[in-house]
Amino acid sequence: xxxxxxxxxxxxxxxxxxxxxxxxxxxxxxxxxxxxxxxxxxxxxxxxxxxxxxxxxxxxxxxxxxxxxxxxxxxxxxxxxxxxxxxxxxxxxxxxxxxxxxxxxxxxxxxxxxxxxxxxxxxxxxxxxxxx
Amino acid sequence: xxxxxxxxxxxxxxxxxxxxxxxxxxxxxxxxxxxxxxxxxxxxxxxxxxxxxxxxxxxxxxxxxxxxxxxxxxxxxxxxxxxxxxxxxxxxxxxxxxxxxxxxxxxxxxxxxxxxxxxxxxxxxxxxxxxxxxxxxxxxxxxxxxxxxxxxxxxxxxxxxxxxxxxxxxxxxxxxxxxxxxxxxxxxxxxxxxxxxxxxxxxxxxxxxxxxxxxxxxxxxxxxxxxxxxxxxxxxxxxxxxxxxxxxxxxxxxxxxxxxxxxxxxxxxxxxxxxxxxxxxxxxxxxxxxxxxxxxxxxxxxxxxxxxxxxxxxxxxxxxxxxxxxxxxxxxxxxxxxxxxxxxxxxxxxxxxxxxxxxxxxxxxxxxxxxxxxxxxxxxxxxxxxxxxxxxxxxxxxxxxxxxxxxxxxxxxxxxxxxxxxxxxxxxxxxxxxxxxxxxxxxxxxxxxxxxxxxxxxxxxxxxxxxxxxxxxxxxxxxxxxxxx
Numbered sequence: 001x002x003x004x005x006x007x008x009x010x011x012x013x014x015x016x017x018x019x020x021x022x023x024x025x026x027x028x029x030x031x032x033x034x035x036x037x038x039x040x041x042x043x044x045x046x047x048x049x050x051x052x053x054x055x056x057x058x059x060x061x062x063x064x065x066x067x068x069x070x071x072x073x074x075x076x077x078x079x080x081x082x083x084x085x086x087x088x089x090x091x092x093x094x095x096x097x098x099x100x101x102x103x104x105x106x107x108x109x110x111x112x113x114x115x116x117x118x119x120x121x122x123x124x125x126x127x128x129x130x131x132x
Numbered sequence: 133x134x135x136x137x138x139x140x141x142x143x144x145x146x147x148x149x150x151x152x153x154x155x156x157x158x159x160x161x162x163x164x165x166x167x168x169x170x171x172x173x174x175x176x177x178x179x180x181x182x183x184x185x186x187x188x189x190x191x192x193x194x195x196x197x198x199x200x201x202x203x204x205x206x207x208x209x210x211x212x213x214x215x216x217x218x219x220x221x222x223x224x225x226x227x228x229x230x231x232x233x234x235x236x237x238x239x240x241x242x243x244x245x246x247x248x249x250x251x252x253x254x255x256x257x258x259x260x261x262x263x264x265x266x267x268x269x270x271x272x273x274x275x276x277x278x279x280x281x282x283x284x285x286x287x288x289x290x291x292x293x294x295x296x297x298x299x300x301x302x303x304x305x306x307x308x309x310x311x312x313x314x315x316x317x318x319x320x321x322x323x324x325x326x327x328x329x330x331x332x333x334x335x336x337x338x339x340x341x342x343x344x345x346x347x348x349x350x351x352x353x354x355x356x357x358x359x360x361x362x363x364x365x366x367x368x369x370x371x372x373x374x375x376x377x378x379x380x381x382x383x384x385x386x387x388x389x390x391x392x393x394x395x396x397x398x399x400x401x402x403x404x405x406x407x408x409x410x411x412x413x414x415x416x417x418x419x420x421x422x423x424x425x426x427x428x429x430x431x432x433x434x435x436x437x438x439x440x441x442x443x444x445x446x447x448x449x450x451x452x453x454x455x456x457x458x459x460x461x462x463x464x465x466x467x468x469x470x471x472x473x474x475x476x477x478x479x480x481x482x483x484x485x486x487x488x489x490x491x492x493x494x495x496x497x498x499x500x501x502x503x504x505x506x507x508x509x510x511x512x513x514x515x516x517x518x519x520x521x522x523x524x525x526x527x528x529x530x531x532x533x534x535x536x537x538x539x540x541x542x543x544x545x546x547x548x549x550x551x552x553x554x555x556x557x558x559x560x561x562x563x564x565x566x567x568x569x570x571x572x573x574x575x576x577x578x579x580x581x582x583x584x585x586x587x588x589x590x591x592x593x594x595x596x597x598x599x600x601x602x603x604x605x606x607x608x609x610x611x612x613x614x615x616x617x
Contacts, residue, residue, distance in 0.1 A: 068610060
């Protein structure tokens with residue numbers, strides 16, 4: 001596993017305490033897991049995602065990610081309706097390890113309350129929490 | 133110099149049987165035909181199964197060689213935490229193979245299998261006495277099956293009071309199957325966290341226990357190898373709100389004859405005969421997961437039950453409130469014979485001593501390795517101790533690398549990455565089986581590996597190097613599994 005200083009975190013993303021990231025793209029929000037989360041999990045072998053059209057509140061479970069070590073739950077960083085899921089992960093779950101902030105995205109959400117996005121940590125706050 | 137059990141002997145290659153077969157070889161002589169040949173109907177004809185043609189010696193060598201690539205508790209120390217891989221005494225096999233028991237057909241009349249019924253009746257009583265419960269069923273075929281039986285009993289109990297409930301509390305130190313068993317029975321598992329001491333607090337339970345909650349599932353000792361010392365208070369909180377307490381007894385090997393489970397507030401408890409009571413598992417099963425209950429839950433036990441009337445035994449289905457049948461016939465009876473043999477061989481005093489030695493062995497390992505590996509919770513443990521790879525992280529060495537290297541030293545790896553509450557967990561359960569000399573060698577191996585991690589981490593990344601199969605690509609195996617031969 002890497003040291004926090006060896007991981008990379010883009011500036012314009014927001015982060016949840018449970019290590020999901022969220023990023024506004026127009027009026028929707030894309031969601032994935034952070035470089036730290038994928039590094040901790042190790043090689044990811046399966047990602048289970050919800051159906052489009054389903055709605056979840058902030059903080060509730062929307063799917064699971066299975067690595068060679070364990071199965072972990074995924075939690076909504078912002079509440080809302082699922083408008084798209086990254087079905088490419090079905091055949092290529094390694095994208096979450098290789099490109100957690102781009103090709104490894106998981107869901108796209110139409111947020112019910114955009115202020116929930118602002119309440120998430122920015123890069124600096126997230127890095128501080130990891131070092132804590 | 134220390135001589136470790138692991139060495140590099142001659143390991144023989146062995147292909148798949150399909151690659152070995154040759155047209156015309158046979159390991160079996162068919163008896164001379166004594167009826168006239170008859171043509172076969174076209175509708176019955178087709179391609180036969182794709183079986184290789186082999187001689188007897190081909191087959192014997194094949195399986196002998198495969199067995200030599202393997203590692204079991206008969207080969208060496210198998211400290212797989214949470215699994216209680218204790219030695220399985222051979223007398224158990226001998227007793228289970230006695231023709232009167234082994235050949236008893238499950239559909240025999242009760243009158244013709246009084247011995248088997250007596251054995252099951254007595255085994256129930258022994259288990260009840262060892263655990264401090266009131267009644268038992270031997271039907272469930274494994275631990276998780278016992279958990280499901282327990283949850284069905286919870287459900288039947290609340291239903292009988294016309295007050296069905298919807299949730300079950302499951303702590304993060306419970307066994308991983310607990311939430312699944314609760315969910316399979318239609319309950320919603322409510323997770324709660326253990327304290328910084330690695331055990332449950334009464335406050336955490338009180339915060340979520342309500343009248344919609346059917347009860348709690350507690351693994352005691354828990355998966356950190358720690359005794360849930362607040363269990364009596366926790367049970368009182370759950371009982372006060374009308375709930376029940378389920379005890380996952382998978383770790384009973386630490387407390388046989390020492391803890392009275394009924395008195396600490398457990399209402400339903402399952403046992404793993406294939407752990408605590410020395411019947412084979414890990415490929416040698418099947419298992420058996422008897423469930424013990426207190427008196428007030430006895431009416432709900434599965435049927436059939438063995439009953440004794442006028443000195444005779446019989447199976448009865450006549451229990452109005454029973455949750456019904458859980459298994460064909462009466463559970464895995466061969467396994468029951470082995471556990472019965474173990475209990476009678478040991479006797480009450482030695483069962484207790486086995487638990488004491490299992491706890492002593494784990495604490496000895498904990499104390500001697502705690503300066504070498506990060507100890508997750510530095511306090512007295514029960515039958516297992518949990519370390520992590522925290523001190524090895526600066527060398528880019530992980531728990532997986534450490535245990536792969538341990539194979540080269542001649543030991544089965546401990547459980548890794550479980551329990552989930554300890555990142556990079558390394559969970560060691562020596563059991564009472566191992567002598568001090570073997571435990572010392574195991575400790576020296578891990579100390580030597582810790583030194584290698586610092587001085588030569590590549591050795592660990594490449595391990596194992598002495599096994600027939602080297603480091604396996606677990607990631608590709610999981611991402612692109614090939615499930616056919």
